Amino acid sequence: MSLDHEEVQAASASASDALPALTLETAYVSRIGRRSRNEDACGYWHSEQAGCWVVSDGAGGHGSGDRAAQIVVSTVLERFSQAQAVDDVQATGLLEAAQQAVMGEKRAHPEGDNMHATAAVLLIDLLAGNAVWSHVGDTRIYLFRNGQVLHQTRDHSLVQGMIDAGYGNPDMIRTHPQRSLLTSAIGHEEGLTLDVSGTPLPLEADDAFLICTDGWWEYVDEANMLTCLHDSQSSADWLERMALIIAEHDTARSDNYTAIAVRALISEGPTTVLRI
Numbered sequence: 115m116s117l118d119h120e121e122v123q124a125a126s127a128s129a130s131d132a133l134p135a136l137t138l139e140t141a142y143v144s145r146i147g148r149r150s151r152n153e154d155a156c157g158y159w160h161s162e163q164a165g166c167w168v169v170s171d172g173a174g175g176h177g178s179g180d181r182a183a184q185i186v187v188s189t190v191l192e193r194f195s196q197a198q199a200v201d202d203v204q205a206t207g208l209l210e211a212a213q214q215a216v217m218g219e220k221r222a223h224p225e226g227d228n229m230h231a232t233a234a235v236l237l238i239d240l241l242a243g244n245a246v247w248s249h250v251g252d253t254r255i256y257l258f259r260n261g262q263v264l265h266q267t268r269d270h271s272l273v274q275g276m277i278d279a280g281y282g283n284p285d286m287i288r289t290h291p292q293r294s295l296l297t298s299a300i301g302h303e304e305g306l307t308l309d310v311s312g313t314p315l316p317l318e319a320d321d322a323f324l325i326c327t328d329g330w331w332e333y334v335d336e337a338n339m340l341t342c343l344h345d346s347q348s349s350a351d352w353l354e355r356m357a358l359i360i361a362e363h364d365t366a367r368s369d370n371y372t373a374i375a376v377r378a379l380i381s382e383g384p385t386t387v388l389r390i
Contacts, residue, residue, distance in 0.1 A: 153172040167325060174301075178223075186216065204237060209235065250308040254324075272295040333359060353373055
């Protein structure tokens with residue numbers, strides 16, 4: 115399902131006999147900020163077997179940015195629903211399919227020839243309790259475990275490349291004037307460079323994933339993500355606590371901001387699956 119609401123929504127899905135007490139709780143926020151349109155998109159889909167969560171941040175002007183993001187989300191979810199494998203091949207193939215779809219849209223509508231989008235995709239095998247993920251651009255996936263950042267995707271951006279090459283420090287990723295320049299994105303003519311997490315990772319109770327656009331993580335640093343997670347009662351509460359931090363930095367140029375939270379919880383009783 116593709117989501118375009120601005121309010122917080124939440125849902126849950128049960129894991130398997132292999133993890134009988136594990137419940138995945140999902141919530142999302144997508145807000146326009148001070149822009150004229152929301153060029154972010156997000157969505158998720160799950161069956162009893164597996165689930166897919168995706169966030170995309172589009173750009174390009176003339177309305178092409180929001181179309182690019184929506185194409186990415188709908189393509190990823192539709193393809194995953196047809197073949198629910200959770201592995202690195204699938205995680206790669208979903209973004210490659212999104213690349214083909216966006217390139218097809220650009221050929222069909224030349225006025226949107228600058229359209230492109232970031233994407234981050236999380237896949238979870240609900241039977242085995244494993245996760246794999248992939249991303250392109252500067253939409254990030256975080257995995258928090260035991261009060262620490264266990265994993266954080268690395269941006270495909272000019273500034274991240276400068277930091278990797280030793281020409282700056284990690285703090286400049288949120289402040290550098292050219293921080294929005296991407297070195298890879300869906301829709302780039304020169305092809306797609308993406309990263310995949312690799313071998314599926316076994317989930318543990320209380321693991322928490324955050325998938326978010328740069329409009330989110332630019333104002334909520336990792337320390338605040340962890341603090342809000344520790345203080346929260348649910349995935350929706352976690353997101354709203356972070357959204358309040360973003361609101362404190364509101365200016366006339368505030369960007370769209372979007373995030374999906376997925377938490378692995380211990381279930382105390384039967385789980386109701388909410389289909390939004």
